[in-house]
Amino acid sequence: MAALDEFFFPYQKRWLADKSKVKIFEKSRRIGGTWVQSFEDVQDCIEQPGLKVFFSSADMTAAAEYIDYCESWIQKLNAIAKALAEINSEDIEDCEFADEDKGIKSKIIEFNNGSKIYVLSSNPKAFRSKGGKIVWDEAAHHENDQKMWAAAKPAAMWGYPIRILSTHNGVNSLFYKLIEKCKKGELDYSVHTVPIQLAVEEGVADRICGRKLSRKEREEWLEQEHKGCLTEAIWQEEYCCNPQDESKAMISYDLIHSCERLGVLGLEKAKGPLYLGCDVARHRHLYVIYVFEDIGDRLICRAVEAYQNKKWSYLEQKLYKFLKLPNLVRGCIDRTGCGDQFTERAQDKFGTVKVEGVLFSNTVKADLAITLLQAFEDQKLIIEKCPKFPGIDTKIEDEQAESIHAVRKIVTSAGNVRYDAASTEQGHGDFFWGAALAYHAKNASDAGPVFIQTANPFKGESMNFNGF
CATH class of the missing domain: 3.30.420.240 (Nucleotidyltransferase; domain 5)
Structure with a gap:
């Protein structure tokens, strides 16, 4: 998969390299969290025949975007596999990881080796009676986050990984509380914190602008994004990984x-x-x-x-x-x-x-x-x-x-x-x-x-x- 390094920023590569059982991605908006997670899920399904991945986000529009990301990765990986097969004179027909016409549906992706990715609703009951890798996207924005976690965690009890990704949504969310417990050493989960400043430092603004930016240009880009926020609270919470406590x-x-x-x-x-x-x-x-x-x-x-x-x-x-x-x-x-x-x-x-x-x-x-x-x-x-x-x-x-x-x-x-x-x-x-x-x-x-x-x-x- 080294050929795919060009697709990822350093913070995304660190996420992929971390093989912890439970990982938490505390992040800014629109820095490619779901994008890199979809790659990890596709890669796991390819490398682990029969694996089941259960993905849930705050709404079905986000889930549809995740399916699109997975489809994009499958197309890329299929193309790479076919190219390698041609070089090595192997049977091209047997090198596809998933059928791009029949294996990718609105709520399920079926791989040729028996692995599957399921897209679930935000209803906590969706995780019930499931067993496999759990991916909980936009965790802080689920209306029933306590019940979601209660249903999702046991699904990974038999050694499957759990991935939790979100921007913040105040200090009363379970997402915030999990991170605080990790910082205090009460949980041994791996936490990756990527505010917009770090993402820009590692190339996000350069990619958006289509060229290498100077430090001053990056600072100006950040300033424009900051000005575009209606309130400082929005900037701090949505971009800087700093949850706002409105109640205080x-x-x-x-x-x-x-x-x-x-x-x-x-x-x-x-x-x-x-x-x-x-x-x-x-x-x-x-x-x-x-x-x-x-x-x-x-x-x-x-x-x-x-x-x-x-x-x-x-x-x-x-x-x-x-x-x-x-x-x-x-x-x-x-x-x-x-x-x-x-x-x-x-x-x-x-x-x-x-x-x-x-x-x-x-x-x-x-x-x-x-x-x-x-x-x-x-x-x-x-x-x-x-x-x-x-x-x-x-x-x-x-x-x-x-x-x-x-x-x-x-x-x-x-x-x-x-x-x-x-x-x-x-x-x-x-x-x-x-x-x-x-x-x-x-x-x-x-x-x-x-x-x-x-x-x-x-x-x-x-x-x-x-x-x-």
């Missing part, structure tokens, strides 16, 4: 979208009092400003801006244009870390009544997070649908929604609860905290004077805002 998100996508409207931005539309929230950052994370108008029963976003890698003087200028507004009642600024002196300068210019500094502790963040969640649940906030932010270099279609969705409730090993988001090049839940601070500005104004823990005043060298 503070604010779900559905809840975010329920509070979105088109065309609400515009300070010229604001007739009522305004409230501002500012999450301060400069380099890796995002500097985010929200301005909401109070219309009586809810707050409507009239301005939202985000910046990255800008000078402090530039960011200060963006903030002050809003603080100068005569109908802006109160602004709450994140004064944690570098935000401390930033807040202090704003208070010196506009007063402590108009500008409040909020120091992010676990307790304060918990209060802000829970209050913002309640605001979304009660439809007390209206935000612009999918706004654009020229001030940041983003690869994400909807930066605002992704950032709000990114904040999770995290329980530490010590039992402590904190609210945070993963720190990435796209931020750190910055839109979430900007909106939370703006909503807090309104609540704090309604409640009158409140005590907010502030950072210690700077004793040493001050930040040079004009020098950045």
Whole structure:
């Protein structure tokens, strides 16, 4: 079979070379997982007379694709066998592995040596009373994955191999749980993890583009695929082998979208009092400003801006244009870390009544997070649908929604609860905290004077805002 090496990428060759009884393929979408598995199954049927292979995928369209792949391999292998027979002056009629006209049907492939490949439905009962090699494709996307595994595993009990292939589908699937048990050493199954980045490194993008790509071209190809995903969660789960735990998100996508409207931005539309929230950052994370108008029963976003890698003087200028507004009642600024002196300068210019500094502790963040969640649940906030932010270099279609969705409730090993988001090049839940601070500005104004823990005043060298 060495002549077929040209058909496979390195990660596919590693899969074929692994003869473990149970193999799991944790993979990106469309990198040839089912393609290489169909070859392994055809090869096994040729080399093991009388073998039965039982294949099941999430739906029959995927199963039909698998049959097409098997048919393609049989045609290739038949052609190779015939060519070798001609070279060796052997009987060409006896060298076919399967009859391409009669042996390949919609749900079964019959080989001349008695081996068969059966394509089963996604009904768990389909594996019952079967014995042979088990191939479970798109395992994380079966509706009854627990029952599927319960039915499939005993079918291979007498020494037959099991192959499990899938992209992820959250953290509640049996597929995810099997992989976690393997990582913890609780199962000795072989796990092959191939995210899109590895697949591209080993030649997928080159094959798609029909030529050898440079490293920069591969990075650009990945960036375009990333941009094409509607959400960061899709990119992470479907392409990066990183399952998303929707259940732990503070604010779900559905809840975010329920509070979105088109065309609400515009300070010229604001007739009522305004409230501002500012999450301060400069380099890796995002500097985010929200301005909401109070219309009586809810707050409507009239301005939202985000910046990255800008000078402090530039960011200060963006903030002050809003603080100068005569109908802006109160602004709450994140004064944690570098935000401390930033807040202090704003208070010196506009007063402590108009500008409040909020120091992010676990307790304060918990209060802000829970209050913002309640605001979304009660439809007390209206935000612009999918706004654009020229001030940041983003690869994400909807930066605002992704950032709000990114904040999770995290329980530490010590039992402590904190609210945070993963720190990435796209931020750190910055839109979430900007909106939370703006909503807090309104609540704090309604409640009158409140005590907010502030950072210690700077004793040493001050930040040079004009020098950045």
